[in-house]
Amino acid sequence: MSRFVLVGGGVASAATATGLREAGFDGEIVIVAAEPHLPYERPPLSKEYLAGTFAVEDFRANPEDWYAQHDVELVLGTRVEALRPAERRVSLSDGRALGYDALVLATGVRARTLDGFAGERVHALRTLADSQRLGERLSAGRHLVILGAGFIGCEVAAVAAERGVRVTVFEPEPLPLGRVLGPEFGRAIVDIHREHGVAIRTGEVVTAMTETGAGLELTTRDGEIVACDELLVGVGSVPNVELAVEAGLAVERGILTDEYGRTSAPDVYAIGDVAERLHPEHGRRLRVEHHDTAVKHGGNLARTLLGHAEPFTGQHFFWSHQYDHNLQSLGQLTGEGETVIRGSVEDRSFAIFSLVGGRIAAMVALDRPRDVLQARKVMGVPHEVTAEQLADQDVALKSLLPRGAGARRSEVVR
Ligand SMILES: Cc1cc2nc3c(=O)[nH]c(=O)nc-3n(C[C@H](O)[C@H](O)[C@H](O)COP(=O)(O)OP(=O)(O)OC[C@H]3O[C@@H](n4cnc5c(N)ncnc54)[C@H](O)[C@@H]3O)c2cc1C
Known part of the structure; x- marks a missing residue:
C-alpha cells in the first residue's frame, strides 16, 4: 500500500489530503505538523480571530473529526527534521523515521524577525499562538506600534484601532503597499487608516528598542523616542526551505518545482507558500503567499499523485480586509x-x-x-x-x- 507523507499542517497539506480521499485514494496519508493544532486557515489570525468574532472552530481546514473519519494520520506538534530522498525516508523530532512513496513539502513561511527586537512585549503574527498572545494584549487605551505597513501590519492596525487601542505604524517606504499595488492604493490605505485614528508614519524607520519597567522605548532613525506598550514586527516572511536545502533539493526564493509541483528530487513535491513553482501562463517560476493558491496547489497535487497530472495554471487571487x-x-x-x-x-x-x-x-x-x-x-x-x-x-x-x-x-x- 502506498504511503504519502505531507510535511506541514497548513491548508496546502490539508487540501492535498482532502483531494486524495475525495478521489478515492485508499493508501496511507500522514500529515506531520510542527504546530500542535489541527490544520487551520491563517487569514482570520489578523482579522476575525484577532477581533474576537471567530472562534478556532470557525476556521479549521477540515472539521475536527474529518481526519479520523477519512483515516488520515495527524502527527501534531512534531517536526520533520531530515529528509533523505535516496532512501525515501524522513526523520521526525519524536525520534521516529517514516518511509514514503511520495513526500509533499508544504512547510510554508515564518515571520521575518529583526535583530534587537525581541521580548515579552514584541510580537510576530504567523500562528494561532501568535494571534492569541497579541489579542490578549490589545486592550483599549494601550499603545501598539507596528513595524511595517504590509498586509498583516495594516490588518492588525485596523483590528486594534477598532478595539480602542492607540496605534502607530512605521513604514520605511513613502506609501504602504505602494510597490505591490501602486500609488493610488497606497494613498487610499494611508487615508483610510488615518481616518480611523491610526498614525501611519511613512518614510520613517525605528532603529532600536529598549525595555523599560513600564513598556518599550523605540528610537527612530531621526533620534525620536517613542514609548509604547506592545510592538508588532510585520516586516515580511522567510520561506521554510531548510529541510529541502539540507536534502540537496534545488532552492532559490523557495523550493523550485515544475508546473506539476515536482521538485528536483524524485517523488518529492512542494506546494503552497514555500514553493517557487513554474506557472505556464506566466512562463516563469513564481512564489506567492496566497491562501487560495495554497489550497488549489493541494487539490492539483492530489490529482498529480493519482496519475492525472495537470499543470497549475490558475490566476493567483488574494484578498485583504481592513475596517x-x-x-x-x-x-x-x-x-x-x-x-x-x-x-x-x-x-x-x-x-x-x-x-x-x-x-x-x-x-x-x-x-x-x-x-x-x-x-x-x-x-x-x-x-x-x-x-x-x-x-x-x-x-x-x-x-x-x-x-x-x-x-x-x-x-x-x-
Ligand atoms: C496573519 C495572516 C493573515 C493572512 N491573510 C491572508 C489573506 O487575507 N488572504 C490571503 O490570500 N492570504 C493570507 N495569508 C497567507 C495565507 O495564510 C498563506 O498563503 C497560507 O497559509 C499558506 O499555506 P501553506 O499550507 O502553504 O503554509 P502555512 O500555512 O505556512 O503552513 C505551513 C505549516 O508547516 C509547518 N512546518 C514548517 N516546517 C515544518 C517541518 N519541518 N515539519 C513539520 N511542520 C513544519 C509550519 O509550522 C506551518 O504550520 C495570511 C497569512 C497570515 C500569517
Missing part, C-alpha cells in the same frame, strides 16, 4: 503594460488593471467585488480588451467575455 473595506487582487502585478483605472479613486471604489497586449494581466480592486468576479471570468479565457472598455463603467466587464467562452466560464470560477 469595512475589501481589497482583492488577481494575477501578478508586475508594473508591466498599461495601467487602467476603473471607478473612482476619490470615492475609494476602484479597480486598477494591468493591460498587456490587449489582455488583462492583473488587477487589484478596492471595494469592487463584482468587478473582480467578472474580471476573473474574462482573465480565465483568451480575450482582447481595450483600455477604454476597462475604464468605462458603463461597460460591464462580463460583456468583454469573448463569444463562445460561456462553456468555459464555470470552469474558471469554480
